[in-house]
Amino acid sequence: MLIALEVFTTVAVGVMVGVEFAVAFVMAPIFNALPEDAGQLGKAHGGRMLGAVMPVWYIGSLALASVWAIAGRHHDGAGLVVGSAALLLLSVVMSILLLVPINNRNKTWTPENRPADWKEQLNRWERWHYVRVAVLIGAFTLLVTALT
Numbered sequence: 459m460l461i462a463l464e465v466f467t468t469v470a471v472g473v474m475v476g477v478e479f480a481v482a483f484v485m486a487p488i489f490n491a492l493p494e495d496a497g498q499l500g501k502a503h504g505g506r507m508l509g510a511v512m513p514v515w516y517i518g519s520l521a522l523a524s525v526w527a528i529a530g531r532h533h534d535g536a537g538l539v540v541g542s543a544a545l546l547l548l549s550v551v552m553s554i555l556l557l558v559p560i561n562n563r564n565k566t567w568t569p570e571n572r573p574a575d576w577k578e579q580l581n582r583w584e585r586w587h588y589v590r591v592a593v594l595i596g597a598f599t600l601l602v603t604a605l606t
Contacts, residue, residue, distance in 0.1 A: 467522040475598045495569045505561045520546040535604030545597035556586045
């Protein structure tokens with residue numbers, strides 16, 4: 459049963475890392491290259507779509523890693539899993555405090571109602587997102603290492 463938990467947790471976190479990596483290094487450059495208002499509108503739509511899924515995914519990944527850390531506490535690699543869970547917790551805290559507030563504002567913006575500093579806010583979101591992606595890659599790396 460522990461093996462199934464290990465594999466499921468690693469796959470769930472790995473796919474989440476892939477999605478967030480794609481947002482940072484594929485989708486953001488595409489949206490930023492679009493003309494005029496299209497990029498911001500695309501980010502707003504993406505924020506609504508992923509904003510509905512990612513909270514469950516982030517908290518679910520943290521819960522899975524935590525259960526693995528508890529269930530496997532007497533196995534090799536337990537410290538790595540605890541470290542991964544700590545990084546996943548950090549990513550949740552970062553999301554709630556730094557990224558979600560900007561995303562929640564952006565989801566409602568249109569060319570008619572967005573604030574004067576909207577580009578700065580989206581740039582701040584992207585910078586924090588890069589940091590969050592690095593944290594998630596670290597968490598995933600620890601989980602994969604714990605499996606070996």
